[in-house]
Amino acid sequence: MNRRITATTLVLAATLGLSACAGDDDSADDANETSGESGTRTVETAMGPVEVPEDPQRVVVLDTAELDSLITLGVTPVGAVQADVNAEFLDYLPEDQLAGIENVGAIAAPNLEAIHELEPDLIIGSKVRDEQRYDELSAIAPTVFTETVGAPWKENFLVHADALNRTEEAEAVVAEYETHVAEVTEAIGGPEVAADTEVSMLRFIEGGNTRLYGRENYIGTILEDLGLGRPAIADEAEDGFAVEVSPEQVDQADGDVIFYTSYGAPDASGEEAAVGGPLWDDLTAVQNDRAFHVNDQLWFLGIGYTAADQILDELQGHLAP
Known part of the structure; x- marks a missing residue:
């Protein structure tokens, strides 16, 4: 069951047209202050406070988490970076919600000219990816950065929602996720069964080493929310x-x-050579038919609530008795 919430109910208090009446004496010292006269709001970011439009209409996102956040909140960006080496945008998101988005380059290497041509009124990304381009991006449009990516995805989502002036919708999304987590935990046997089930996350990387994922990453936080056990190597x-x-x-x-x-x-990541080989066949999970191939973009690249909702459903399908 898809529980993703598409938030559409927020009624904005002012419009950009009111900016013509703005005075010079209003203060925007406090984070998230709304100024009806100026048509802007102050958002706290990893780069300090940033003035953003009250109702941004043309948003460019510089990573996959930001794309998931916008779609979750019912906003289609005008531009987004490419998801991975084989796909333009995240393949688990509905195609109709991705229609019309322009490709503005690769993660951590956005095409600034392409972004400029889209005439955005807001850019959302992260310091860890694009700090060295912040000044150039800010010259194009107000730019909201979180500090990093991955493990703090829930906190980042709230920053994204704040920048879009969709905090109420974000709160509803978070509440629905927490309810879904509780339901899946019970479906797989309850907290004790979950804690006794060691779940290993294995990712083959084209052009790099194979990764055995620990706890401080996106998928690790979802497994932690369910109370699932992890093998000892996860703590190394x-x-x-x-x-x-x-x-x-x-x-x-x-x-x-x-x-x-x-x-x-x-075939290039090492997966085909490893899976089905003698080491693979000796694994406990393989012998018990409990090794499952999953969608990389969904489980590792999406890094948001729409992805998490689908992952929870898949976890329940694989782990429920």
């Missing part, structure tokens, strides 16, 4: 993120359940 991850191994060390991914995927083509 550098900075909690991941342990990098070669495809020939795939046996380190063993657990009660394995979810695996590839960033890039399976």
